[in-house]
Amino acid sequence: MHVELRRGGLVESRHVSHVAVVDGEGHLIARAGDPDFVTFWRSAAKPFQAMPLVLDGAADHFGMTAVDLALCCASHSSEPGQVNLVRELLQKIGCSERDLTCGPHTPLSEAVAKDYQTRGVRLTAVYSNCSGKHAGMLALARHHDWPTEGYARLDHPVQRRCLAEVSRWTGAPEREIGVAVDGCGVACFALPLRSMATAYARLGKGEAGNAKHAATDASRSSPPAFRIVEAMLRHPELVAGDGRPCTAMMRAHPGRVITKVGAEGVYGALLMREGLGVAIKIEDGHGPASVLAMAAVLRELGLEPQPDSLLATPTRNSRGEVVGELRVNGGLVQ
Amino acid sequence: MHVELRRGGLVESRHVSHVAVVDGEGHLIARAGDPDFVTFWRSAAKPFQAMPLVLDGAADHFGMTAVDLALCCASHSSEPGQVNLVRELLQKIGCSERDLTCGPHTPLSEAVAKDYQTRGVRLTAVYSNCSGKHAGMLALARHHDWPTEGYARLDHPVQRRCLAEVSRWTGAPEREIGVAVDGCGVACFALPLRSMATAYARLGKGEAGNAKHAATDASRSSPPAFRIVEAMLRHPELVAGDGRPCTAMMRAHPGRVITKVGAEGVYGALLMREGLGVAIKIEDGHGPASVLAMAAVLRELGLEPQPDSLLATPTRNSRGEVVGELRVNGGLVQ
Numbered sequence: 148m149h150v151e152l153r154r155g156g157l158v159e160s161r162h163v164s165h166v167a168v169v170d171g172e173g174h175l176i177a178r179a180g181d182p183d184f185v186t187f188w189r190s191a192a193k194p195f196q197a198m199p200l201v202l203d204g205a206a207d208h209f210g211m212t213a214v215d216l217a218l219c220c221a222s223h224s225s226e227p228g229q230v231n232l233v234r235e236l237l238q239k240i241g242c243s244e245r246d247l248t249c250g251p252h253t254p255l256s257e258a259v260a261k262d263y264q265t266r267g268v269r270l271t272a273v274y275s276n277c278s279g280k281h282a283g284m285l286a287l288a289r290h291h292d293w294p295t296e297g298y299a300r301l302d303h304p305v306q307r308r309c310l311a312e313v314s315r316w317t318g319a320p321e322r323e324i325g326v327a328v329d330g331c332g333v334a335c336f337a338l339p340l341r342s343m344a345t346a347y348a349r350l351g352k353g354e355a356g357n358a359k360h361a362a363t364d365a366s367r368s369s370p371p372a373f374r375i376v377e378a379m380l381r382h383p384e385l386v387a388g389d390g391r392p393c394t395a396m397m398r399a400h401p402g403r404v405i406t407k408v409g410a411e412g413v414y415g416a417l418l419m420r421e422g423l424g425v426a427i428k429i430e431d432g433h434g435p436a437s438v439l440a441m442a443a444v445l446r447e448l449g450l451e452p453q454p455d456s457l458l459a460t461p462t463r464n465s466r467g468e469v470v471g472e473l474r475v476n477g478g479l480v481q
Numbered sequence: 482m483h484v485e486l487r488r489g490g491l492v493e494s495r496h497v498s499h500v501a502v503v504d505g506e507g508h509l510i511a512r513a514g515d516p517d518f519v520t521f522w523r524s525a526a527k528p529f530q531a532m533p534l535v536l537d538g539a540a541d542h543f544g545m546t547a548v549d550l551a552l553c554c555a556s557h558s559s560e561p562g563q564v565n566l567v568r569e570l571l572q573k574i575g576c577s578e579r580d581l582t583c584g585p586h587t588p589l590s591e592a593v594a595k596d597y598q599t600r601g602v603r604l605t606a607v608y609s610n611c612s613g614k615h616a617g618m619l620a621l622a623r624h625h626d627w628p629t630e631g632y633a634r635l636d637h638p639v640q641r642r643c644l645a646e647v648s649r650w651t652g653a654p655e656r657e658i659g660v661a662v663d664g665c666g667v668a669c670f671a672l673p674l675r676s677m678a679t680a681y682a683r684l685g686k687g688e689a690g691n692a693k694h695a696a697t698d699a700s701r702s703s704p705p706a707f708r709i710v711e712a713m714l715r716h717p718e719l720v721a722g723d724g725r726p727c728t729a730m731m732r733a734h735p736g737r738v739i740t741k742v743g744a745e746g747v748y749g750a751l752l753m754r755e756g757l758g759v760a761i762k763i764e765d766g767h768g769p770a771s772v773l774a775m776a777a778v779l780r781e782l783g784l785e786p787q788p789d790s791l792l793a794t795p796t797r798n799s800r801g802e803v804v805g806e807l808r809v810n811g812g813l814v815q
Contacts, residue, residue, distance in 0.1 A: 152745070152766060155661025157671050159521050160745050160766030163497070187493050250799030275799060327489030328804040337491045411486070411494050431765035432486060432494030465584030465609060470662045 148179035148443070148478055150429065150436035152462065154471035162412075162429050162436035166444060166479065169344035171352050171422045173318065177448075177479040183339040186428045188313070189329060189409030190277070192336055193220045194375050195316050195346060196309045197283050201371045203308075205290035209240050216378035217385040218279030222408060224256035224388025225263075225274045232385070233278045240286040247272035248299045249281045249331040256388050277331040279385075284309075284333065299332040306334040313338075315355040316346035330410055340426040347417040348424030350376055350405075376417070379405045392438040395454045396445065404450055412437040418448060435460060435473060443475040482513035482777070482812055484763065484770035486796065488805035496746075496763050496770035500778060500813065503678035505686050505756045507652065511782075511813040517673045520762045522647075523663060523743030524611070526670055527554045528709050529650050529680060530643045531617050535705045537642075539624035543574050550712035551719040552613030556742060558590035558722025559597075559608045566719070567612045574620040581606035582633045583615045583665040590722050611665035613719075618643075618667065633666040640668040647672075649689040650680035664744055674760040681751040681758030684710055684739075710751070713739045726772040729788045730779065738784055746771040752782060769794060769807060777809040 150162040167182035169175055175182055197219040200206045206216065215236045223229040237243055251270040254260040263270065272278060281298075284305045288295045293304045300306065313336050314321045325337030349355055353373035379386055383397035386407065396406045405417040412429030414437045425444055429436045442457035459474040484496040501516035503509055509516055531553040534540045540550065549570045557563040571577055585604040588594040597604065606612060615632075618639045622629045627638045634640065647670050648655045659671030683689055687707035713720055717731035720741065730740045739751040746763030748771045759778055763770045776791035793808040 154521055154669070154671075155659065157519075157521070157659045157661060159671075160764065162765050185491075187488055187491070248800065250801065252799045325489065325491045327491060328798060328802060330798045330804070332798055332800045332802065335488070337488075337493075430494065431496050431767060433765060433767075464662060464664045464666055465586045466582065466666045467584065468662060468666065470664070 148440065149476050150433070150439050150473060151476050152471060152473050159471065162431055162433045164436070164440045165340055165428045165430060166440070167340040167344040167426045168444070168448065168479065169341060169348050169424045171348045173345045173348070175341060176423070177481055179477070179479050180430075182341045184428055184430070185325075185337055185339050186413060187325070187327065187411065188336045188338055188343055188415075189411060189413050190222045191343065191407045191409035191413050191415035191426070192313060193222070193280055193407060194350060194379065194405075195313050196280060197375055198312045198316070198372060199287055199308050200283055201374045202312075203287065203290060205286050206374065208290050209286055211236070211239070211286070213374070213378040213381050214385065215239070216375060217382035219283030220375060220379055220407070221279045221386050222255065222276040223279060223385060224259050224391055225254035225270075225276060226256065226259055226388050229385060229388065230273055230278070233273055233282055236279070236282045237273075237285070240282065240289055242282070242285045242289070242295065244271060244273045246285055246295055247275070247278060247281050249275035249277050251275055256391060258390065259388070275331055281331065281333070301326055301328070301334050309334060310336065313346075316349055317342035318345055340428055343415055343426035344424040346424065347415050347426065348422060350424070351417050351419055351422050376405065380419075392441070392457060395457065396442060399452070399454055400450050404445065406441060406445075408434075408437070410434070414441045416441060416445065418445070418450065421448065423448060439473060439475050444479065447478050482774065483810050484767070484773050484807060485810050486805060486807050493805065496765055496767045498770070498774045499674055499762045499764060500774070501674040501678040501760045502778070502782065502813065503675060503682050503758045505682045507679045507682070509675060510757070511815055513811070513813050514764075516675045518762055518764070519659075519671055519673050520747060521659070521661065521745065522670045522672055522677055522749075523745060523747050524556045525677065525741045525743035525747050525749035525760070526647060527556070527614055527741060528684060528713065528739075529647050530614060531709055532646045532650070532706060533621055533642050534617055535708045536646075537621065537624060539620050540708065542624050543620055545570070545573070545620070547708070547712040547715050548719065549573070550709060551716035553617030554709060554713055554741070555613045555720050556589065556610040557613060557719060558593050558725055559588035559604075559610060560590065560593055560722050563719060563722065564607055564612070567607055567616055570613070570616045571607075571619070574616065574623055576616070576619045576623070576629065578605060578607045580619055580629055581609070581612060581615050583609035583611050585609055590725060592724065593722070609665055615665065615667070635660055635662070635668050643668060644670065647680070650683055651676035652679055674762055677749055677760035678758040681749050681760065682756060684758070685751050685753055685756050710739065714753075726775070726791060729791065730776060733786070733788055734784050738779065740775060740779075742768075742771070744768070748775045750775060750779065752779070752784065755782065757782060773807060773809050778813065781812050
């Protein structure tokens with residue numbers, strides 16, 4: 148499965164994709180390219196980095212709502228409403244913007260970026276797409292009475308706790324998980340795609356390991372971990388933002404799917420009814436290609452229709468003429 | 482030969498490169514990946530799109546200097562001085578900015594782009610990195626008494642003439658060359674890398690086809706085509722611009738090498754003393770990777786040192802910390 152940039156009728160550039168589709172028992176049921184390709188999980192790991200909040204009691208301790216938890220799992224668009232919600236979360240846990248160590252960056256939403264530039268809005272740490280995740284990490288530190296200072300350092304108990312949780316859900320031993328510094332300064336984790344997909348499939352059951360009850364029973368038995376799933380399903384508008392792919396894919400099939408993008412062309416998804424986890428990596432890290440690949444995989448797995456804008460992206464030249472398009476070629480192998 | 486993005490000590494993303502190194506007789510003497518990979522030549526074709534100016538007499542007719550010809554071959558940085566030189570060229574050929582049909586875009590030089598944004602400079606067609614090429618095409622139309630209107634259309638005599646010239650230098654029959662619309666609206670050409678490299682190698686001899694005299698004799702015999710080579714060698718500061726890779730690579734070895742970047746990770750080069758042509762394509766179209774690949778290939782072919790900044794590019798997170806680097810892994814195969 149490639150994502151191709153066509154100019155006229157000819158392929159100009161090609162993005163190689165690797166895909167693993169895994170069921171709740173960790174069996175590979177479909178793939179493209181190399182399902183054991185190792186790369187960094189980046190922001191697609193956020194649901195699992197938020198998991199200690201519900202498992203360790205921090206979410207209950209601070210009265211965190213589904214809104215708060217969705218933001219902890221988000222790569223949000225820095226929309227004014229989203230930023231204000233993160234500010235409220237920080238207040239709720241007794242912290243302030245000054246405790247955040249994520250660097251500021253241009254908002255991931257072009258519309259928001261343009262608006263802020265026009266209005267001269269000064270971008271601070273709370274505007275980082277990762278500010279919800281960082282607020283969650285501060286909450287975890289507070290709850291455990293760990294120092295909040297240095298919470299982003301790889302050897303801080305917060306980061307060690309996240310690594311342990313990533314290990315539990317992916318089934319990868321800690322010593323086999325590569326750890327490096329993410330774009331926002333906290334730990335990020337290198338894993339085979341198959342392990343990432345396994346974690347998402349297990350998320351649908353609300354339990355790490357090979358628990359036997361199916362996703363459809365999860366809301367009845369309600370394991371604590373399932374609060375992460377419910378938060379994301381209830382608030383697709385917070386997981387990314389208006390007009391962004393994760394939000395669009397989740398809104399297209401409410402309650403049926405969670406999708407979570409990461410930087411450098413990595414993507415995770417959970418298909419609720421099917422109980423399947425998906426992990427995708429565009430080998431060269433191309434973000435727009437990863438979006439088209441995820442929409443194509445979801446469609447092939449039965450979640451159709453997908454938003455038209457995610458099936459192909461026209462490319463234009465400097466005169467505004469359409470001169471080609473980015474489009475998926477090929478599909479999954481059983 | 483891959484260009485790898487490393488995070489910590491681990492590879493996060495990988496850019497596959499294809500390279501053809503060809504001598505003046507069209508023999509492949511080294512490669513990486515698939516030397517017959519077909520893609521669009523984009524702006525790396527500019528020296529050959531400028532060629533009709535010297536061969537058909539337009540350059541003499543209008544008194545075009547080495548400065549003018551270098552700009553016709555350039556993907557310039559839209560520097561104020563470069564833009565003014567294109568304006569002077571337009572005046573010289575009896576045209577004006579209004580005749581240019583290239584769309585405006587953000588300058589390729591970040592420093593220039595920032596400066597113009599700060600100063601509120603309105604970007605018009607003459608600021609396009611391709612404005613020199615377009616001015617040259619207008620000159621060709623004027624010289625032949627072809628209509629200047631519609632000079633960018635694929636069926637206009639100017640574009641047909643460029644296709645014929647591309648065919649002559651690459652050795653690829655016209656019917657085997659894919660034609661589509663480039664980023665600036667004119668024709669661009671799909672070819673195997675080996676054919677692109679052949680054209681660059683022949684450029685060093687100043688003659689299309691398999692002429693027998695060596696590159697070192699060219700300045701003595703001075704075939705008309707050699708004026709393109711001399712113009713680019715004399716004005717590396719116009720071929721790209723201050724701080725940009727083509728200019729840096731050419732300045733590092735004055736008179737020894739021509740390098741010409743194209744969009745979507747394509748690159749061409751001519752090694753003067755060695756009489757070798759090089760064509761590179763990063764399969765996924767990644768521009769920064771193509772720069773590192775070209776510097777690595779030039780170094781391997783004996784042009785060392787290369788500028789330090791072109792050997793590896795550090796990547797930083799939103800906090801400004803270095804978290805990884807982009808670097809070439811592997812080399813040419815004989």
